[in-house]
Amino acid sequence: MPGKRMGNQVQWESQVHNIADGDQMSLDAVSPYLLRRQPDVSQNRTVNIKPLKAAPPPKLPSNAGSNLTAYIKAKFGNSCYKEESFSRWWRSYFSLEDEMLMDNNTGCSRSISDVYIVGVKKCATDAIRDLMAIHPYIMYSRTRTQEIHFYDRHFDEGYGWYRRQFGFSKEWQVVLEKTPQTFSFPEDAPRKMAELNPQTKIIMILCDPVVRAISDYVHELKVKSYKKINPPYYRINRQSFELSVFKEPGKVDVDNELINMGMYSKHMKRWLEYFPKTQIHVVDGNDFKLDPVSEIQKIEIFLGLPNFLQKSHLEFRPPKLFCVTFPNSRCPRTKKKGREHPEVPYEVLNKLYEFYRPYDNELQHLLNKTFSWMR
Numbered sequence: 573m574p575g576k577r578m579g580n581q582v583q584w585e586s587q588v589h590n591i592a593d594g595d596q597m598s599l600d601a602v603s604p605y606l607l608r609r610q611p612d613v614s615q616n617r618t619v620n621i622k623p624l625k626a627a628p629p630p631k632l633p634s635n636a637g638s639n640l641t642a643y644i645k646a647k648f649g650n651s652c653y654k655e656e657s658f659s660r661w662w663r664s665y666f667s668l669e670d671e672m673l674m675d676n677n678t679g680c681s682r683s684i685s686d687v688y689i690v691g692v693k694k695c696a697t698d699a700i701r702d703l704m705a706i707h708p709y710i711m712y713s714r715t716r717t718q719e720i721h722f723y724d725r726h727f728d729e730g731y732g733w734y735r736r737q738f739g740f741s742k743e744w745q746v747v748l749e750k751t752p753q754t755f756s757f758p759e760d761a762p763r764k765m766a767e768l769n770p771q772t773k774i775i776m777i778l779c780d781p782v783v784r785a786i787s788d789y790v791h792e793l794k795v796k797s798y799k800k801i802n803p804p805y806y807r808i809n810r811q812s813f814e815l816s817v818f819k820e821p822g823k824v825d826v827d828n829e830l831i832n833m834g835m836y837s838k839h840m841k842r843w844l845e846y847f848p849k850t851q852i853h854v855v856d857g858n859d860f861k862l863d864p865v866s867e868i869q870k871i872e873i874f875l876g877l878p879n880f881l882q883k884s885h886l887e888f889r890p891p892k893l894f895c896v897t898f899p900n901s902r903c904p905r906t907k908k909k910g911r912e913h914p915e916v917p918y919e920v921l922n923k924l925y926e927f928y929r930p931y932d933n934e935l936q937h938l939l940n941k942t943f944s945w946m947r
């Protein structure tokens with residue numbers, strides 16, 4: 573279970589059972605650092621603890637972005653997984669299973685994420701994740717599930733459980749995770765994340781909150797996850813979007829997650845309370861859709877990674893999606909992404925934009941940034 577804050581110190585004692593997976597570890601030895609990097613004995617496999625000082629990554633060859641063999645070597649050759657894993661990894665949407673591990677996995681351990689895409693749901697978080705996961709130095713860790721949902725659904729299972737959701741990585745690799753709900757729910761996620769790993773780099777993609785709400789409405793109508801997992805609280809009226817977002821005529825339902833998630837400044841303040849701005853990279857969703865490569869290149873700089881993604885790695889698929897063409901081709905499934913949105917009356921849109929204006933102004937002030945939908 574989570575550590576307790578005692579002054580500036582976090583007490584980790586109650587987590588020891590979960591973390592150690594049966595290991596004999598003294599209480600003193602348990603620190604956030606060890607939580608990230610410790611031997612994994614859950615699979616009866618001996619894995620070395622990573623050195624405290626990261627070994628430098630191997631040099632990225634200049635043809636890694638154009639020649640498939642060179643790419644596979646750059647991505648897997650120095651990693652914990654066999655080069656032959658590439659096809660399976662790609663087909664299974666970045667899944668890394670233990671049987672794909674190298675026999676000699678010196679310097680490998682399970683590590684929780686260095687970089688966390690916290691949201692925002694329906695602002696193209698999948699597309700950002702997909703483009704980042706291609707980078708030879710980034711390991712998007714998918715073992716059992718694409719989204720771990722630790723803070724919102726599995727926190728009671730403990731940090732040991734959390735760590736086991738990740739694949740193996742080397743110290744120089746950047747471990748990436750994405751759970752887009754985390755931006756707004758649960759409210760104490762920033763505090764818990766900062767306690768666990770205060771160095772976490774956070775990526776947020778924000779988009780027009782009204783369009784986001786419509787996209788979320790269409791999504792929830794289809795997948796109905798709000799029926800299975802509650803909280804967060806969603807009120808979805810199958811008849812129309814407007815009946816879902818207004819409690820009564822003219823009164824916006826602020827408790828409805830369709831609306832709450834887009835009150836960006838309210839959530840942003842909590843993240844800024846626990847993480848310095850230098851650790852948070854915010855992407856404007858519209859800029860990303862117009863020029864995804866430039867936005868990913870900014871993320872590469874933010875993470876201190878050599879540039880990998882190029883325009884030649886993508887192609888646009890009208891009317892609104894782009895597809896990946898390297899190291900293999902992949903387009904988002906149109907059943908899941910780029911869904912048609914319902915027509916929403918002009919007055920409804922207007923009321924919602926009016927509702928969000930103070931939050932947008934506050935966000936602009938907090939980040940000193942004017943987003944595309946505010947212009």
Ligand SMILES: Nc1ncnc2c1ncn2[C@@H]1O[C@H](COP(=O)(O)OS(=O)(=O)O)[C@@H](OP(=O)(O)O)[C@H]1O
Nearest residue numbers: 693694695696697698699787892893894909910911
């Ligand atoms: N490849 C690609 N190119 C351009 N735009 C894309 C792409 N993939 C996703 N999108 C846009 O992102 C919206 C889905 O957002 P998320 O991926 O964050 O959804 S989710 O939270 O993971 O469910 C999705 O929303 P809808 O249009 O409502 O389906 C799209 O607008």
